[in-house]
Amino acid sequence: MVVTAQLVKELRTATGAGMLDCKKALEETNGNIDEAIKWLREKGITKAAKKSDRIAAEGLVGMAMKGNKVVVFEVNSETDFVAQNQQFLTLLDQIGATLVNSNVSAVEEALQLDVNGQTLDALITNAIATIGEKITLRRFTILEINDNQSIGTYVHSNKRIVAALLFDGVISEEAGKQLAMHVSAMRPQFVSREEMSQDFLASEKAILTAEAKNDPKNAGKPDNILEKMVEGRLNKQLAEISLLDQAFVINPDQKVSDFLKANNVSVKKMIRYEVGEGIEKEQVDFAQEVMAQVRK
Template identity: 50%
Template sequence: MITAQMVKELREKTGAGMMDCKKALTECDGDMAKSIDWLREKGIAKAAKKSDRIAAEGLTRVAVEGNTGIVFEVNSETDFVAKNEQFLALLDTVRDVLLTEKPADLDAALACTVNGETVADIITTATATIGEKITLRRFAVVEKADDEFFGAYMHMGGKISALVVLKGKEDAKVAKDIAMQVASMNPQYVSRNDMPAEVVEHERKVQTEIVKNDEKLASKPEKVLAGIIEGKVSKNLKDSCLVEQEFFLNPDQKVGQYLKESGVEVPSFVRYAVGEGIEKREDNFAEEVMSQAFGK
């Protein structure tokens, strides 16, 4: 009889998925050593060896269903995996789980089950069969009100995904335009009102020091200097705010103007770019291949 404890032990030893471990134990009549060999022969046990690798490539996805919108990122080690059918199928699975289950955090998402198998197990199996470390890195579940609407855009097949919540006169073109703006211009906040006070204060201190060290400005009155500093602060922070950015379809117009003319405002947005914030390891690919081939 194959017990849950036996499956757990084999998983810990091989890094293989729950269903694969159960199948291995069944095939090998519960013999642990033979089960490990069975998984190795099938190429499944190698998943555990990938755990210390850096996964900074992959794809993002954005999807909308009713009043729910999601954005998520699944990472791999190389860009080649983005074309792998199993990897793309995994993205579809994660999308469906997030839309249906709306998990609160990453642990909850990984614990969600699909046909009796957890998302964590599905990812482990994909890691083993594809041959690269694969991780569900992050996701956002966004709920909108009935009087709001979504704008969604995916750039370069999923290298960047943006989800925008808009309020006002519903317009599909405006929704897509603003989602494209967020994807391409990478604002950090909707407006200065959403910007943390410490961010503004930090920029003010930087600009104050710059002005102090400018001999041409040193003789100007305090009030004039204060105005110059605030002007510099606004100029440097405007690109961080969506409504103050130049509209990508018309650089002579601010996004805020475009929104006002369209009778729309933006309560919030989410933007994910693949690998942002991950420190990528610079490897010599040729050396790595030689090392794997000849065990150097």
């Protein structure tokens, strides 16, 4: 029997389970809704699915290293209390070990990885059923260190912020950690201005231009003066979000670019994860995506 979108929608409404789980259940039960509900219950999915609409914006970040690979990742829960639960901490370690032993690049792929005979997705689902809160693997990045490369990492003591920098060139462990600490504290959005797109630069300039023109203190000023003011403010703003332009947090009299030059390295990749950042927007985007699929 062909599993239709309408059947998936009906099963999802009845159980709260995810669309992929509903589709799988219907395929396994030849499209029988009642049997599909039973199948989901037997798999322990519906118990976890009841929590699927909650927002999991707490949790912890993690980092795992093996050989020439490093993975940084974020696992979310609904409350910070559960994030300190020993079972959650064990799950965090299992996820890190699974990811660092893989070559996947997307969460969907990662959830299908084998963990002692079951998928990572099933492992997380079982943890949800036991712990009683929604838990999600939100994101991860795997960095591989080639010859003449090195890495700097830092996980904040509360495990809510992790930073990793991949360098071209060899830097000491301490210096690499200091730079990762800087990224954690100063939140640069880009490694350098060269990474900023023309659309981003144009948008930022347009915002500053509008602000300048709407400021009563600038009334009557010639356009060329306003243009110089905007350029000055834009340069200052870009310097604040560009890693290479920032004052080094360990030595504010020195720019990060100068510290890197002194250590004969350059930054190839920068990762910074903070628990929960941007999660509300992701929830809105996901809801819109689900509705679009249901309407098909």
